[in-house]
Amino acid sequence: MKADAAIDALGALAQEHRLALFRLLVQAGEGGLAAGVIAETLGVPNSSLSFHLAQLREAGLVLQERQHRSIIYRANYPAMNALVAYLLENCCAGAAACGPDAACETPAQERKSA
C-alpha cells in the first residue's frame, strides 16, 4: 500500500457518519447492506449518505453491487487489512523493546502479508 491510498482510507474513516457506516458494514459481514437500510439505520439524509458512501468507495474501503432495485454495500476486508499493515510496518525497527502493548507483536507482523 502506498501513502496516498492510506491517506485516502484514513480520511474516509475520519468522519462521524462514515466511521459508523464502515463499522456497520464490517459487522454486517459479507452479506452487506442496501444504501437505504444504512441511511435509515444511521438517521442520515439520503443525499448525505450517498456522498459518504462515495467517499468510502473511492477510498477502496467498501464495495458496491446492484441487487434488484437496491445497491448493496459491503466492507472491503482486504483493504482494511492492508491499511492496518501499513500503519504497523517496520514497527519498532523489529526491536524486542516493543513490549506487549506495542501493537507490533507477532499477529501484527503477520498482518503485513494480508
Add this chain to the structure above:
Amino acid sequence: MKADAAIDALGALAQEHRLALFRLLVQAGEGGLAAGVIAETLGVPNSSLSFHLAQLREAGLVLQERQHRSIIYRANYPAMNALVAYLLENCCAGAAACGPDAACETPAQERKSA
C-alpha cells in the same frame, strides 16, 4: 475506545505529513525522535511540523517529553492498538464467512483486549 476518540485519531493520521511522521515514530521505537530531527527528516517547516505534532498529540497517538533542550516525541503504541481494535470490533458478527482476508481472524480478535 469511543467513536470521538477514533475519529480524532483517524483524522490525525489522514494527512500526508502526519502519516509520514507517525510512521517514522512507529518505526523509531520507544526511543522516539526530537521535533527538530523530525522536521529535517520530513522536510517540513518548523511551524508546520509543530502544528502536526500537536494534532497527533491531541489525538493521543504520540507522547511528548522534554529532554534537555529538545522535545522528544514517540508513538503511543497502546493507543494505536486500541484504534485498530475499534475498527475490527465485532467483525462479521463472528461468522466464519469472514474468510482468510477478512481482517477479523483470530489475531484481530485478540487485539480487542489490547
Add this chain to the structure above:
DNA sequence: ATCTCATTTTGATAAATCTGGAAATAAGAA
C-alpha cells in the same frame, strides 16, 4: 410506455483544515 421506488448528482452555503513566515516562549550554555 408509464409508474414507482432506490439512489445519485447538483449546487450553494457553512465550517474546518493546511500552510509558513514572523514573533514569542523555554531552557541550557557562556
Add this chain to the structure above:
DNA sequence: TTCTTATTTCCAGATTTATCAAAATGAGAT
C-alpha cells in the same frame, strides 16, 4: 545576565470538506 538553540504560538489567506433540499438517473414493476 546575555547568548544561542529548540520549539511553539500567532496570524492571514488558500484549500478542502460537510450538509441537504431539489432535480436527475437507473432499474424493476404494471
